[in-house]
Amino acid sequence: MIRFVKHYFEGIANVEIYPIISLLLFFLVFVTMLIHVLKIPKKNIEEISNLPLEGDENNNNYE
Amino acid sequence: MEKEQFYYDNKIVKMFLIATVVWGIVGMTVGLMVAFLFNFPNYMEGIPWLSFGRLRPLHTNAVIFAFVGNGFFVGMYYSMQRLLKARMFSDLLSRIHFWGWQLIIVAAAITLPLGLTSSKEYAELEWPIDIAITLIWVVMGINMIGTLIKRRQRHIYVAIWFYISTFVTIAVLHIFNNLELPVSAFKSYSVYAGVQDAMVQWWYGHNAVAFFLTTPILGLMYYFVPKAANRPVYSYRLSIIHFWSLIFIYIWAGPHHLLYTALPEWAQNLGTVFSVMLIFPSWGGMINGLLTLRGAWDKVREDPILKFFVVAITGYGMSTFEGPMLSFKNLNAIGHYTDWIVAHVHIGTLAWNGFIISGMLYWLASKIWKTKLYSTKLANTHFWIGTLGILFYAIPLYVAGFTQASMWKQFNPDGTLVYGNFLETVTQVLPMYAMRSFGGTLYLTGFILLAYNIYKTAKAGSKVEDELVEAAPLKQITARRIAGEGWHSWLERRTVLFTIFATLAILVGGAVEIVPLIVVPSNIPKITSVKPYTPLELEGRDIYIREGCNNCHSQMIRPFRSEVERYGEYSKAGEFIYDRPFLWGSRRTGPDVHRIGGKYNDNWHFNHMFDPRLTSPGSIMPRYPWLLTDDLDVSTTEAKMKGLVSLGTPYTQSEIDKALFLLRNQAEGIEKNLRQDPEFVKNYGDANMQDKEIVALIAYLQRLGTDIKKGETAQN
Numbered sequence: 001m002i003r004f005v006k007h008y009f010e011g012i013a014n015v016e017i018y019p020i021i022s023l024l025l026f027f028l029v030f031v032t033m034l035i036h037v038l039k040i041p042k043k044n045i046e047e048i049s050n051l052p053l054e055g056d057e058n059n060n061n062y063e
Numbered sequence: 064m065e066k067e068q069f070y071y072d073n074k075i076v077k078m079f080l081i082a083t084v085v086w087g088i089v090g091m092t093v094g095l096m097v098a099f100l101f102n103f104p105n106y107m108e109g110i111p112w113l114s115f116g117r118l119r120p121l122h123t124n125a126v127i128f129a130f131v132g133n134g135f136f137v138g139m140y141y142s143m144q145r146l147l148k149a150r151m152f153s154d155l156l157s158r159i160h161f162w163g164w165q166l167i168i169v170a171a172a173i174t175l176p177l178g179l180t181s182s183k184e185y186a187e188l189e190w191p192i193d194i195a196i197t198l199i200w201v202v203m204g205i206n207m208i209g210t211l212i213k214r215r216q217r218h219i220y221v222a223i224w225f226y227i228s229t230f231v232t233i234a235v236l237h238i239f240n241n242l243e244l245p246v247s248a249f250k251s252y253s254v255y256a257g258v259q260d261a262m263v264q265w266w267y268g269h270n271a272v273a274f275f276l277t278t279p280i281l282g283l284m285y286y287f288v289p290k291a292a293n294r295p296v297y298s299y300r301l302s303i304i305h306f307w308s309l310i311f312i313y314i315w316a317g318p319h320h321l322l323y324t325a326l327p328e329w330a331q332n333l334g335t336v337f338s339v340m341l342i343f344p345s346w347g348g349m350i351n352g353l354l355t356l357r358g359a360w361d362k363v364r365e366d367p368i369l370k371f372f373v374v375a376i377t378g379y380g381m382s383t384f385e386g387p388m389l390s391f392k393n394l395n396a397i398g399h400y401t402d403w404i405v406a407h408v409h410i411g412t413l414a415w416n417g418f419i420i421s422g423m424l425y426w427l428a429s430k431i432w433k434t435k436l437y438s439t440k441l442a443n444t445h446f447w448i449g450t451l452g453i454l455f456y457a458i459p460l461y462v463a464g465f466t467q468a469s470m471w472k473q474f475n476p477d478g479t480l481v482y483g484n485f486l487e488t489v490t491q492v493l494p495m496y497a498m499r500s501f502g503g504t505l506y507l508t509g510f511i512l513l514a515y516n517i518y519k520t521a522k523a524g525s526k527v528e529d530e531l532v533e534a535a536p537l538k539q540i541t542a543r544r545i546a547g548e549g550w551h552s553w554l555e556r557r558t559v560l561f562t563i564f565a566t567l568a569i570l571v572g573g574a575v576e577i578v579p580l581i582v583v584p585s586n587i588p589k590i591t592s593v594k595p596y597t598p599l600e601l602e603g604r605d606i607y608i609r610e611g612c613n614n615c616h617s618q619m620i621r622p623f624r625s626e627v628e629r630y631g632e633y634s635k636a637g638e639f640i641y642d643r644p645f646l647w648g649s650r651r652t653g654p655d656v657h658r659i660g661g662k663y664n665d666n667w668h669f670n671h672m673f674d675p676r677l678t679s680p681g682s683i684m685p686r687y688p689w690l691l692t693d694d695l696d697v698s699t700t701e702a703k704m705k706g707l708v709s710l711g712t713p714y715t716q717s718e719i720d721k722a723l724f725l726l727r728n729q730a731e732g733i734e735k736n737l738r739q740d741p742e743f744v745k746n747y748g749d750a751n752m753q754d755k756e757i758v759a760l761i762a763y764l765q766r767l768g769t770d771i772k773k774g775e776t777a778q779n
Contacts, residue, residue, distance in 0.1 A: 033307055037300045049299035051146055051220045052289045 090125030116611025152209025257639025378414025403464025432524025455502025603763025
């Protein structure tokens with residue numbers, strides 16, 4: 001697919017830096033999010049994912 | 064901790080539920096009416112407000128904003144209260160939201176058939192209704208955020224994040240795409256012109272799919288699939304990743320609707336890259352939804368609600384695979400303008416949206432009316448009829464799409480087109496259109512069964528509208544508790560901040576795409592021979608918009624050998640700088656008309672509008688006899704020109720002062736041309752055709768795409 005993109009970008013000065021910046025940006029955002037997500041304790045995850053299943057009459061606030 | 068007693072508001076859920084069912088039937092029926100027009104173009108003969116170009120926007124608006132919109136509100140009002148353990152912030156706001164939204168739908172159902180339209184797809188409604196939508200949307204937002212603030216549950220479940228992102232993004236999209244200058248009570252011109260207008264429109268159009276037909280439905284999925292399956296979502300971690308990556312990437316993908324058009328290439332490429340990336344979050348979400356049913360597959364066999372959900376999520380997976388594929392330029396070159404796109408869209412709407420909402424409605428009916436569903440068997444029947452309906456709808460249109468694309472592109476060895484007459488490529492697929500209508504009929508029949516089933520359930524059920532519950536209020540958070548918590552949990556607790564972050568995530572993509580196009584003039588090269596429309600052509604263009612011609616005819620010739628051979632020189636960005644709004648279209652049921660100017664004489668257009676089958680036997684275009692009898696309204700011509708001047712169209716003061724004189728002059732010229740045909744003189748000799756709408760439309764059509772030809776002659 002790259003052939004559709006390539007010739008256009010060749011005209012921009014210092015274009016090499018663009019993909020590097022984008023890659024870094026994405027990498028950072030995603031990795032930060034991933035690390036954070038993986039770090040949430042299992043207990044919390046279970047608690048939150050069970051929120052919809054709490055019976056309407058039976059409201060414990062899990063605090 | 065002391066528990067508080069409070070009531071859930073079930074009445075608002077019930078109201079939206081009924082509205083969803085009613086509008087669902089209306090929207091799908093209009094869709095069916097439109098589908099029948101392909102095979103029986105004459106069956107609504109001569110009724111202006113029932114012609115294809117006016118009904119098609121009514122269908123799309125009705126199913127998107129009335130059916131799916133109300134469906135989302137049903138689930139949102141039900142699940143938010145329960146997930147947050149709080150009644151909605153304000154009953155008054157809930158009611159204003161409900162009645163306001165229904166009034167907007169009614170206004171749409173009246174204005175669109177009247178031809179009051181801005182022509183931008185899924186944003187056709189004119190400016191007064193746009194303002195009403197903004198106000199009601201804000202009312203909904205205040206109600207949502209207010210409920211979040213008074214919640215009794217610390218954590219905000221993922222479904223609600225999707226609701227919040229829906230609220231903020233639709234607000235941003237709606238406002239920016241509908242920036243327009245009113246010139247009369249129901250007519251306005253877009254503040255953007257040509258390429259910029261196209262870019263903003265498809266940034267909107269694509270993200271309307273993303274944030275009106277996807278994120279709210281994902282929210283519903285994350286709540287109602289676990290509810291119906293009675294087990295938590297497969298991976299809550301995955302849902303967090305799903306959410307942030309989806310909203311961040313989706314917003315960039317709009318330009319894939321404009322590949323190979325006159326849009327600057329950097330913008331097209333950006334659209335392609337992000338569209339391809341979109342498959343990851345989309346499939347992450349799909350897998351998360353499907354795997355929620357792990358260990359419950361035996362239930363799927365018996366429970367119609369779970370069946371609906373399984374097909375819905377599968378449909379989501381199919382259309383989010385197809386979307387990125389269609390964003391590759393080589394596949395887009397085949398699919399764009401064909402029925403492939405229509406099939407693709409309907410997998411998303413019929414399967415994904417329609418079936419999540421149907422499953423949810425069945426589930427809610429028994430909860431809201433506190434009784435068993437009237438008939439599980441009937442719900443099962445609905446499921447099977449509906450699924451068959453989807454197949455009968457989509458498969459013929461896939462076939463039709465590929466047939467069209469290959470017929471459009473085939474060359475003879477001598478370099479001429481094999482199917483030089485566009486009409487051949489239309490009549491070839493008519494049987495497919497008939498099958499599509501059959502599929503649509505099945506789907507609607509299924510949905511009517513749902514309406515009956517829910518009506519019977521409601522009749523047998525309880526009338527109680529408020530549900531008593533109790534829950535403890537939120538405790539003050541102690542410093543000890545916060546210690547060591549992740550930033551996401553911290554963020555989740557801060558509703559307003561969370562909303563701002565989500566807004567920022569979507570604004571970045573929008574800004575990077577749109578700002579350069581608007582501020583960097585070199586992105587749209589000027590062509591000196593391109594001039595503004597004359598007063599008569601301007602009025603003709605507004606008739607073209609009123610009749611919704613852009614629903615079937617594109618005005619964008621892509622730079623392919625097959626298109627240049629068929630239609631003429633490919634379209635340049637600089638040719639559209641006076642087009643407010645742009646009219647590139649997205650589907651070629653009929654041929655492209657960008658270079659129609661000068662191709663036929665005025666009499667051809669006259670006869671063609673009176674009855675397309677006179678000039679093109681076998682055509683499925685509707686007749687427009689009223690254009691020949693209705694007087695052209697010139698009362699706002701000057702106001703329109705003044706409005707356009709303030710937006711940047713270079714009309715001179717004397718042109719505006721002489722507008723009506725210029726208009727009459729040109730109209731007389733066209734009547735003179737028409738009178739060269741003895742048939743015309745015999746039939747319409749005393750009709751004063753120069754005062755009729757048809758003359759303006761002919762003037763516009765004859766102007767289309769001719770400016771650059773003038774440039775060539777001047778240079779020679």
